[in-house]
Amino acid sequence: MAKKKKTSGSNVAAENRKARFNYAIIDTLEAGLQLTGTEVKSLRDGKASIAEAYATEEEGELWLINSNLPEYLQANRFNHNPKRRRKLLVHKAQFNRLAGAVQRDGMTLVPLKIYFNEKGTAKLELALAKGKNAPDKRQTIKEREWNRQKQRLMKDA
Numbered sequence: 001m002a003k004k005k006k007t008s009g010s011n012v013a014a015e016n017r018k019a020r021f022n023y024a025i026i027d028t029l030e031a032g033l034q035l036t037g038t039e040v041k042s043l044r045d046g047k048a049s050i051a052e053a054y055a056t057e058e059e060g061e062l063w064l065i066n067s068n069l070p071e072y073l074q075a076n077r078f079n080h081n082p083k084r085r086r087k088l089l090v091h092k093a094q095f096n097r098l099a100g101a102v103q104r105d106g107m108t109l110v111p112l113k114i115y116f117n118e119k120g121t122a123k124l125e126l127a128l129a130k131g132k133n134a135p136d137k138r139q140t141i142k143e144r145e146w147n148r149q150k151q152r153l154m155k156d157a
Helices: 037-045 073-080 090-106 135-155
Strands: 011-015 024-035 054-056 061-066 085-087 106-118 122-131
Touching: 011 037, 024 090, 024 106, 037 073, 037 106, 037 122, 054 090, 061 090, 090 106
Parallel strands: none
Antiparallel strands: 011 106, 024 085, 024 122, 054 061, 054 106, 061 085, 106 122
């Protein structure tokens, strides 16, 4: 009998909750992260932050900048720098598409979440996004409030 693939089996280590509010998400993709051992252990503790992080293209590679993975306390002298740049692992065709969109259309690469997949590998959900201005953000708030109101009405009916 064939095994069923888990859909909710991923373990979220860090999430950028403000990204969907501040940016209009055009496309998302999964990227690998090049991490050290203490960074993986720190991620498993769930204290990482990617709220101010972004991805950029430098020297033909993608890098995650300004993410905060705190030091793993049990590692002592073998610890990592919490704010260091981390290399993102994507296929060449994906890289070319993302780099072209950033340079041509002025889009931004925003990390949405870091999670562990079913195999236990750390992955980053990366979004190709365009910044929202104030009226767009107000519209997002209105839609969210209307959806909440609809839920309340449906619940009472």
